[in-house]
Amino acid sequence: MGDGMAGMHHHGGMGTLGPFTPSSALTWSPDWPFLIGCLVALVLYGAGAVRLWRRGDKWAVGRVIAWVLGLGSITLVTCTGLNDYGMVLFSAHMMQHMVLSMLSPILLLLGAPITLALRALRPAGKGSGRGPRELVVALLHSRYVRVISHPGFTIPLFIASLYALYFTPLFDFLMQYKVGHIGMMAHFLAVGLLFFWPIMGVDPGPHRPGFVMRIIELFMGMPFHAFFGVAVMMATGQLVTTFNAAVAPPGTNLLNDQKIAGGITWAFGEIPTAIVLIALTLQWAKSEERQARRQDRAADRDGDAELAAYNEYLASLDRRGRKIADAS
Template sequence: MHPHEHAAAGPPLLAVVAVLALAAGAVAYAAALRASRARSPWPVGRTLCWYAGLACAGAATAGPLADAARTGFTAHMAGHVLLGMLAPLLLVLAAPVTLLLRALPPARARRVVAVLRSPVARWGGHPVVAAVLDAGGLWVLYTTGLFHLVHASAPVALVVHAHVLLAGWLLTASLVGPDSHPHRASFRVRATVLVAFVAAHSVLAKWLYTHPPAGVAAADARAGAQLMYYAGDAVDVALMVLVAAGWYAASRPRDALAHGRARPGVA
């Protein structure tokens, strides 16, 4: 018997809370779309990203994959990639903050902006802090007894899954995204943090390949670690491309102005 099979209370509660939270997210985004319809059209791609991100989070926390993750390490890792990496990327690309500000009355929108510019938001939205919360949380999860506790306690399962999603969102939003970020770090800082995070994530996957959590079969551990490594790399490459594209887009006006000034006869 797998050491997780005795835990029956956690997943049902997680699934119920996840379904309710994701349904609320779906309704809220739709309501914001409707409230902002009088303004310029909202890009369809962003809407698709939002609902695709919710679908990824839903697959990881409710349904067949979530059930399989209770007893299979490879299925668990598939859920990790969906919940902690792909879902945050898609949700950030949906620009929910921009949509919220468009949908709110000016006075409420100003209050939201004030919160986003607060010292707490500045601290929490810094790439270094976000990366420590994300990568550090994963190392704690997989190298301590927390991994087994997640499958034995409903409240712990709920907190850990919420942390994985929110930490992934926080890191992704600190690095890329169409939402305006009042405290976004420089390209050099973001690129350095991303490289460090990729290294930490990859090293953890290699560690799990040979040092899986107690009770996980060797073959299952190897398959799960490989999935974490290669699927995680795919999302990380997408992040790298987006970070580089953002830097290129931001530097082009300055480059064009510099070249214009360098040309004789150009004002």
Template structure:
């Protein structure tokens, strides 16, 4: 909020919808880490999955649409004495080799989707349940992987490279298929994940541990698909707008140079046709 006020005082404008989107993302983040999902997620796998999918897919989407990096770069002062302030450090991180690596669309997608598989089918899941440090590491990791993935797919903040729109759609479709596969596997599984924990809570209410896990698989499938579809729609709209802008740019260029490029192509084709005629 301070950054938007600073821009306003300077005479610059910042879209209200971006501010609202970022506030919504923070509100969702606060709820999922401090509300009922965080509490019941310790005894119900389904509640844990609500927290996980909200943390990695829903909250990051709103945060990314708020364009916090762009806002920071526009509001923070630039240093001219050769030292690095907050603005310079942000630019350095974004354009560093590590920044280029983690924002590579393929790397971001593998990290985003692969983290689910590694987390639930390795001891990391048990570590997050038994240790507070593991729980906080899980929250930070899934939030960051979700944020980077959403930023690469639909973000407007500066990145070392922008992924091509067809590649974004392919990655989103692959992510949907992966979520569906894992969700169906959990829904149909009769083997309890972290049985020593969820099978020993001693609760006498709610569904059984295995039935609750199957509900959690359905939650993963359901919550995971909707944001992905919304991002795919957003990518398609962005692609269409970019093509429309490029078409207008080319039209303006043609008007300014009296369609010189088109005439050059026509002359080239005429010369090729003339050179071919004697051979016939």
């Protein structure tokens, strides 16, 4: 109990919150590390896109929109009343967790930030050593990134992040500290980005599995996710001590709220799965189309070559005929 109250004082010392409603969840209540992080990410991305457009290069507006929506979704769950309720209500916290780990990463990855960085950063001049672009490339090729972006690492990490956090004392420990809470949120986002990076296949990375493999990777993570949601819904006791009667809005049924949190987890898994499947299907169709075009072009070239060879053959017959005629 004491910890829970301490947690409240950390959070701007406000008393108990009123009932959890959409309007109270959407009041402006900035969490500065996230707000500043999102603004910096927005400015850098914007600068990169503008540099490409000025150069006369293409950069899809859809990607910009996806990036802005991704940053918007992070801001929405970290810089509003939802973040304050996330400190005292399991259901509110779970909304934050789901958006940060499964919606924001997909939107950000659809923005293709790595591709943008590689195109917008100028290569270092000769003799000036490594520039930022060379560092990005070196990082992408590093063993470290190869390991942390490997499905053998990202899938277990994605699953373990759920189970290890809520079914061990870890969650209660982290929630006592403001920095623990911020770290946890950042971790959800990072794990989501790592998990969906090879699956989305928009940005270059060390692992570029084929479409079928990507869909398999997506579906390998989801059942564990759904099962976790069901396990939370069916738990008969409180899983964590952070969310208790002392800090919850008056009249909250804590066990009911925990069931809602499980339901949110269970239901939320469908949303990113649908988005990713649509994105993958579109990419797949595009790549098939590109391949077909390539084959058509190759066939055209081969056809031309055959025609040229045939014409050459006729010409040689013609020459031979003339030689015979001249000789006689």
